[in-house]
Each structure stands twice: as structure tokens, then as C-alpha cells.
Amino acid sequence: MVPPGDVPVPVLLAVDGRRLGQVEQHDTLAARNSRLAPGDLLTLRVRRSEITAGGDVYQEFRVPYQKWMRVLDALNWIAENAAPDLAFRWFCGSKMCGTCAVRMNGREVLACWEAVEPNMVIEPLRNLPVVRDLVVDRTRYEEKVASLQPWIERHEPYAGFPEPLTHKQMKNASKALDCISCMCCYSACPVIGLGNLTDFAGPAPLVQLGQTALDPRSNPQKVRRSIELTGIFNCVSCYKCEEACPAHIPIVSGVIEPLKAKAAQLNPEMARHPFALRDIVARRGRVDPGELVLRVQGLRGLRNLTRLWRLFARRKIDPIKTLLGIKTSAAGAAARLLGGGAGKP
Ligand code: SF4
Ligand code: SF4
Ligand code: FES
Numbered sequence: 001m002v003p004p005g006d007v008p009v010p011v012l013l014a015v016d017g018r019r020l021g022q023v024e025q026h027d028t029l030a031a032r033n034s035r036l037a038p039g040d041l042l043t044l045r046v047r048r049s050e051i052t053a054g055g056d057v058y059q060e061f062r063v064p065y066q067k068w069m070r071v072l073d074a075l076n077w078i079a080e081n082a083a084p085d086l087a088f089r090w091f092c093g094s095k096m097c098g099t100c101a102v103r104m105n106g107r108e109v110l111a112c113w114e115a116v117e118p119n120m121v122i123e124p125l126r127n128l129p130v131v132r133d134l135v136v137d138r139t140r141y142e143e144k145v146a147s148l149q150p151w152i153e154r155h156e157p158y159a160g161f162p163e164p165l166t167h168k169q170m171k172n173a174s175k176a177l178d179c180i181s182c183m184c185c186y187s188a189c190p191v192i193g194l195g196n197l198t199d200f201a202g203p204a205p206l207v208q209l210g211q212t213a214l215d216p217r218s219n220p221q222k223v224r225r226s227i228e229l230t231g232i233f234n235c236v237s238c239y240k241c242e243e244a245c246p247a248h249i250p251i252v253s254g255v256i257e258p259l260k261a262k263a264a265q266l267n268p269e270m271a272r273h274p275f276a277l278r279d280i281v282a283r284r285g286r287v288d289p290g291e292l293v294l295r296v297q298g299l300r301g302l303r304n305l306t307r308l309w310r311l312f313a314r315r316k317i318d319p320i321k322t323l324l325g326i327k328t329s330a331a332g333a334a335a336r337l338l339g340g341g342a343g344k345p
Contacts (some may be wrong), residue, residue: 032067032115040065042116044074047123048133058121059083065116071104071110075122075134089135089140095246098182101125102134108184108244125187127202141183143207148226153210155219169216175254176210178247185241185251191234200234203241203251210255213262224266232260233273272296282338286330290317 042065045058063074072090079086090100093112100111103123148328155231185203187190192202209230213223213318235256242251249255264271276295280288289311293301302308
């Protein structure tokens with residue numbers, strides 16, 4: 001049964017800016033607005049800092065629904081009528097400045113663009129220090145972007161106007177230029193959530209870098225120096241960032257993967273892990289975590305004996321098979337598919 005106002009379109013892939021499953025779950029803007037009538041009370045549980053000495057709490061508010069109400073309208077209603085000290089940021093109100101990003105019911109959204117729901121939990125973005133309530137400190141991101149020097153240094157003299165550039169050459173860089181620095185992707189990234197365990201710059205700084213590093217006019221040596229500061233191979237290609245991006249930038253396929261390819265070409269040592277993985281699979285028809293660790297970390301990989309014992313007990317590694325280089329029956333097909341496994345480093 002489709003609620004009135006919704007259009008039943010049988011899509012499986014995100015098209016026209018819709019998320020996967022949005023239509024099937026009756027979660028379109030029209031469907032959401034049809035669930036509420038003007039005057040209905042919305043329940044918002046907003047995460048607030050320092051209200052009590054006990055730290056963060058969720059404060060509940062009842063907000064009367066108005067037609068076409070956005071999350072930002074509900075927050076403004078609270079600030080005007082119930083909690084004047086509620087801290088949240090916004091500027092343009094029209095999906096352009098990226099300052100209003102929050103998490104609604106566990107999902108990163110732009111408050112100025114997201115339709116309200118009858119029950120909402122509103123929280124600040126993850127992976128950034130909270131200044132107060134819904135306001136996060138963006139210094140970490142801004143410093144990282146500045147350190148990557150995301151501007152073009154030409155390696156050839158200016159060719160004059162119009163420059164000889166094709167749409168194909170600029171395809172990925174121009175998609176990255178749609179970024180509004182909202183940090184939704186940074187909040188959604190599980191690798192950034194690991195904190196200092198990796199030196200990964202995160203999706204938002206990589207998108208900023210991609211705007212110039214994927215431009216063919218950029219000096220490859222400068223691009224190499226910038227990419228070396230990103231820890232880009234820590235990205236596990238989980239696509240969480242792409243799912244969260246309100247600007248619908250193909251962050252992984254259009255920015256991170258092309259940057260990884262550039263890194264592998266300009267500094268093969270950075271891509272030691274993927275090259276080794278590819279080589280092992282091509283030679284032996286399977287992933288051998290033992291050989292992978294040895295090839296990437298060398299003898300350092302043998303230092304943690306407790307971890308090695310655990311991996312052995314769970315049958316994750318098999319030293320005999322690793323030492324003898326035993327192949328599976330898939331080795332021939334894998335070698336054909338992967339071109340003989342010619343890994344570089
Ligand atoms: S694809 Fe990479 S950058 Fe994006 S969320 Fe996953 S780990 Fe983070
Ligand atoms: S890539 Fe998308 S989600 Fe990430 S900061 Fe830019 S606009 Fe926001
Ligand atoms: S207020 Fe500018 S993007 Fe939401």
C-alpha cells in the first residue's frame with residue numbers, strides 16, 4: 001500500500017538524487033510530508049552538552065509541524081520558543097554552504113535540506129570534537145586540507161585561452177568541485193572513526209585534493225607530494241561516505257579510486273599492500289594473509305606473537321602453506337584475470 005502523494009517507482013539503484021531503497025521504504029520528501037498534517041506535534045530528542053554536570057544528555061522537545069518543514073525549521077522553532085541557548089550552525093539555508101550538517105536518526109543530513117520526521121534524534125557529526133550541542137570543531141579538517149596544498153601548480157606554461165581540456169579529462173575533478181565541505185562523509189567514515197590508529201586523511205580532504213590533483217594541468221610531482229600525506233590506502237572502499245554525501249559526489253569511484261591509481265603510478269611504494277595482494281591472488285588463486293603481512297610489514301609482522309597465535313588458532317594463517325606457496329585450483333583463472341599478477345613493489 002503506497003501512501004497518498006508518493007510515486008511508486010520500482011528503482012533499485014539511486015537515481016535523481018534518491019538514496020537506495022528510499023522509494024520502497026516510502027521515505028521520499030512527498031511521502032514524509034504526507035504522514036504529517038500542520039499542527040501535528042513532532043518529537044525531537046536533541047543531544048546537548050553541559051546542561052548538567054553529568055555531561056551530554058538528550059533533551060526532548062515537542063515542535064508543531066508546519067507544511068514542508070525541514071530539520072532546520074524545527075531547530076529554529078526550538079531556539080525561538082523553547083531553548084534559546086541551543087547551539088547549531090547554518091548560513092545559506094539552501095544546500096550551498098555545508099555548515100548545517102547534523103545526524104538525524106543515525107544518518108548524516110543537511111538540516112536545511114532534510115524533511116522532518118515524526119520522531120527524530122538529532123546529534124552532532126561524528127569524528128570531530130563537539131564545541132557545544134550540535135556544533136563541531138572543523139579545525140582538524142581545515143588544517144588537513146591546507147597541508148595538502150589543494151591548488152594547481154602547472155608543469156607546462158599556460159597554453160592560452162581557451163585551454164585545450166576535454167570533458168573526459170576533467171570528468172572526475174569537476175565532480176569533486178561540487179563539494180560543499182559539509183563533512184557528512186567524514187562523519188560517516190569508519191576508518192576515520194578509528195582515530196589515531198591510521199594516518200588516513202578522510203574522504204572530505206581527499207575530495208578537496210581531487211579538485212586539483214585530478215586536473216591534468218597539475219604538476220605530477222606536487223600531486224605525488226600531496227597524496228603522500230593522505231594515507232589514502234587506508235580507505236577500505238566501503239562506500240559509506242558516498243552514501244552520506246548530500247551533493248551526490250561519487251567519492252569512491254570518482255575521486256578516491258582515481259587518486260589511488262595516481263598514487264600507485266607516482267609512488268608505487270605507497271601501494272605496496274594492493275600490489276602484494278594482487279600478486280598473491282594471481283599466483284596462488286587465494287588470499288594468504290600470512291604472506292600478505294610478511295610482504296607488507298616484513299619481519300615486523302612477526303613481532304606480535306600473541307596476535308599470530310590467535311590468527312593461527314582461528315585458521316586465518318597457515319605457515320606451512322605460506323612457506324610452500326601452495327596454490328589452489330583457481331590459480332590459473334586468477335592469473336588470467338589479473339594478468340599474471342605482475343605486482344610492482
Ligand atoms: S570508502 Fe573509504 S573514505 Fe569512504 S567511508 Fe569507506 S573507508 Fe571512508
Ligand atoms: S564530499 Fe560530499 S559529504 Fe563530503 S564534504 Fe563534500 S559535499 Fe559533504
Ligand atoms: S545552511 Fe547552508 S547547506 Fe545548510
